[in-house]
Amino acid sequence: MKLLFKALFILALSIWNLTPAVSQEPQRWGIENNGSIKWEVKENDSHMDHVEMSGLQISSIVHYGVEEGVLNQKIRLIFPMLRTIPNDTHGSLLYEIDNEMVPQIRIDGVAIEEKPSAFYHKGILSYQSKMPDGIEIKHQLFPSTDQPVFIDKVIIKNTSQKTVQVEIPNIEIVKITDKEKGVNGAYKITVVSSKSGIYKLDNKEIIEYSIIYSARVIYAEDRYVSVDYELKKREDLVENTFSDLVFESPSEVLNKTFDFAKLRAVESIYATKGGLMHGPGGGRYYAAIWANDQAEYANPFFPFLGNLEGNESAINSFRHFALFMNDDFKPIPSSIVAEGIDIWNGAGDRGDMAMIAYGASRFALSYGKKETARELWPLVEWCLEYCKRNLNSEGVVSSDCDELENRFPAGDANLNTSSLYYDALISAAFLGKELGVNQNQLDQYIAQSKEMKRSIEKHFGANVAGFETYRYYNGNEVLRAWICTPLTVDIFGRSEGTIDALFSKELWTEDGLASEAGKITFWDRATLYGLRGVFAAGETKRAMDFFLYYSKRRLLGEHVPYAVEAYPEGNQRHLSAESALYCRVITEGLWGIRPVGFSSFSLTPKLPEDWDSMALRKIKAFDQSFDIEVKREQGYLAVKVFHADKVFLTTKVKNGARINVEL
Numbered sequence: 001m002k003l004l005f006k007a008l009f010i011l012a013l014s015i016w017n018l019t020p021a022v023s024q025e026p027q028r029w030g031i032e033n034n035g036s037i038k039w040e041v042k043e044n045d046s047h048m049d050h051v052e053m054s055g056l057q058i059s060s061i062v063h064y065g066v067e068e069g070v071l072n073q074k075i076r077l078i079f080p081m082l083r084t085i086p087n088d089t090h091g092s093l094l095y096e097i098d099n100e101m102v103p104q105i106r107i108d109g110v111a112i113e114e115k116p117s118a119f120y121h122k123g124i125l126s127y128q129s130k131m132p133d134g135i136e137i138k139h140q141l142f143p144s145t146d147q148p149v150f151i152d153k154v155i156i157k158n159t160s161q162k163t164v165q166v167e168i169p170n171i172e173i174v175k176i177t178d179k180e181k182g183v184n185g186a187y188k189i190t191v192v193s194s195k196s197g198i199y200k201l202d203n204k205e206i207i208e209y210s211i212i213y214s215a216r217v218i219y220a221e222d223r224y225v226s227v228d229y230e231l232k233k234r235e236d237l238v239e240n241t242f243s244d245l246v247f248e249s250p251s252e253v254l255n256k257t258f259d260f261a262k263l264r265a266v267e268s269i270y271a272t273k274g275g276l277m278h279g280p281g282g283g284r285y286y287a288a289i290w291a292n293d294q295a296e297y298a299n300p301f302f303p304f305l306g307n308l309e310g311n312e313s314a315i316n317s318f319r320h321f322a323l324f325m326n327d328d329f330k331p332i333p334s335s336i337v338a339e340g341i342d343i344w345n346g347a348g349d350r351g352d353m354a355m356i357a358y359g360a361s362r363f364a365l366s367y368g369k370k371e372t373a374r375e376l377w378p379l380v381e382w383c384l385e386y387c388k389r390n391l392n393s394e395g396v397v398s399s400d401c402d403e404l405e406n407r408f409p410a411g412d413a414n415l416n417t418s419s420l421y422y423d424a425l426i427s428a429a430f431l432g433k434e435l436g437v438n439q440n441q442l443d444q445y446i447a448q449s450k451e452m453k454r455s456i457e458k459h460f461g462a463n464v465a466g467f468e469t470y471r472y473y474n475g476n477e478v479l480r481a482w483i484c485t486p487l488t489v490d491i492f493g494r495s496e497g498t499i500d501a502l503f504s505k506e507l508w509t510e511d512g513l514a515s516e517a518g519k520i521t522f523w524d525r526a527t528l529y530g531l532r533g534v535f536a537a538g539e540t541k542r543a544m545d546f547f548l549y550y551s552k553r554r555l556l557g558e559h560v561p562y563a564v565e566a567y568p569e570g571n572q573r574h575l576s577a578e579s580a581l582y583c584r585v586i587t588e589g590l591w592g593i594r595p596v597g598f599s600s601f602s603l604t605p606k607l608p609e610d611w612d613s614m615a616l617r618k619i620k621a622f623d624q625s626f627d628i629e630v631k632r633e634q635g636y637l638a639v640k641v642f643h644a645d646k647v648f649l650t651t652k653v654k655n656g657a658r659i660n661v662e663l
Helices: 002-022 227-243 252-267 291-298 308-322 352-367 370-389 415-435 439-460 481-488 495-502 524-536 540-556 576-590
Strands: 029-031 037-040 047-055 058-067 070-083 092-098 116-121 125-130 135-143 149-158 164-168 172-176 187-193 197-201 206-217 246-248 269-272 275-278 335-337 342-344 461-464 467-470 594-597 600-603 613-619 626-633 636-643 646-653 659-662
Touching: 029 252, 029 540, 047 135, 047 252, 058 116, 058 125, 058 135, 058 149, 070 149, 070 206, 070 269, 092 187, 092 206, 135 227, 149 164, 149 197, 149 227, 164 206, 197 206, 227 252, 246 252, 252 308, 252 540, 252 576, 269 308, 275 291, 275 308, 291 308, 291 352, 291 576, 308 352, 308 370, 352 370, 352 415, 352 594, 370 415, 415 439, 415 481, 415 594, 439 461, 467 481, 467 495, 481 495, 481 524, 495 524, 524 540, 524 576, 540 576, 576 613, 646 659
Parallel strands: none
Antiparallel strands: 029 037, 037 116, 047 058, 058 070, 070 092, 116 125, 125 135, 135 149, 149 206, 164 197, 172 187, 187 206, 246 613, 269 275, 335 342, 461 467, 594 600, 600 659, 613 626, 626 636, 636 646
């Protein structure tokens, strides 16, 4: 009886420890049949949120919501190619306008006060209001896909039995910026209405107009904007993104969060004079690239989605980094800014060469085009040689800090950098084989990877806070979120203790992993690395509980619908590369896809125990289009890799077994 009581007590204690992490909070949003999410506003509700939406020449951060039921809206517009002085990382033209600054509609001579009944989001932010006099108003807010234009399309419908008089105000706001503060002189920002005047609306009649926000160099001519054309382009971008690389599972939340993450990952690409550049966003980071956000996080994902701009932006980013290779092996800058004409290197070497080698080699393999791989190979070689030259006496890679740029200590050699270097060596060996590189060189990469794995264990392996895991750097005695990185590169020697630490109350918070135990700061990138690593380690059930919780919070909670950057820094900005990392939790974590050649990959599917099947459809990697299906059959997984009638592989394996696939 005592033993039974003790066992029950331990079980209850373990459940109590997990409850704060995976408890279900109220969901503000729900999933609609058309793939959008909906917030049904309660009477006199008060809630504000913000969402970023982007196009090739503009980004927008819309603050929206209600205060005691009344609409509250503020639009912040960023024009990345209208550069300001100083022309640095943050030198994009900004303009912010509150709803109160824009004249409102009048119905029968009375200015209206909109009280939205519902908000919707599916790459376009929509809301509708039903007025007491029978007038319905619908808004659709979105950026142009390829112009420096943002649109608020308004549809007014008379549902009453009487004729009403609708007055659409003439909106013409013009701001000319100081020519001394613009790289190209003065800029002209305009906010105009597509129509104005007094209109009579009979029962069921509709009138439409739009508020058009734009900016240009002052000496450039105004351009006509076709609102419906711009709306259709935006809708096509959303639908095309949602319909490629489709994740099918019994979880509607995961399927839909994956869809939204794909969109945020690819919409934040800017047509700069230095070529297409994927940018983090967040109101600050545009027309620039980083070794972590782009090379390490987003670029390895783009081939799987097959988005044209995504792949080109990835290749272009590596071209920019390659310009800084040098015979003295001085580090490549962390960031290339201002459309490619300047750099930022304010934190020194953050492990950037390991990030670039890791991302470039994985991208080249997944992209599957030999000519592109040949172009990237010298960059991979150079970065690997740089890392080799910067090994310390303990055999791990030295760096000035890590990608958190001294926000938290990282010593003079950190776990993250060495783990990325380890993985890059392995990918480079696969890539070099495809390119016909001398086998002696590739054998050296493999030997170096094995030595690096031993050095990681010897130098970083430690008992921290009672967990057999890793210290993040020499002298580190507090649990850190980035102890998860070895799991993402298939180093599982300390997986049990590391996973226990990640999901302990010391590290896991209601918003995912704390950057450091005992601190309120969290960065979603670490949480997403952690979840990917736990799936990779085969702890599917534990990972899935936390992954579902996280996904519901980000898609349907209080701040939606994307992964965020950080808190308290940045007000949980919707930085783009974090959404790519979300997708990689599924493609690399749950599915275990790792590229090993231009037309081959290893596959390690982990079907959750309460799922009968799952599928990835319209995968565009390896210069092909194909599907993967997994179904549970008599205790095994039936795996099928195919395209239309062409079957590449069918097999039955145990759950979590690795399969080699040749397309």
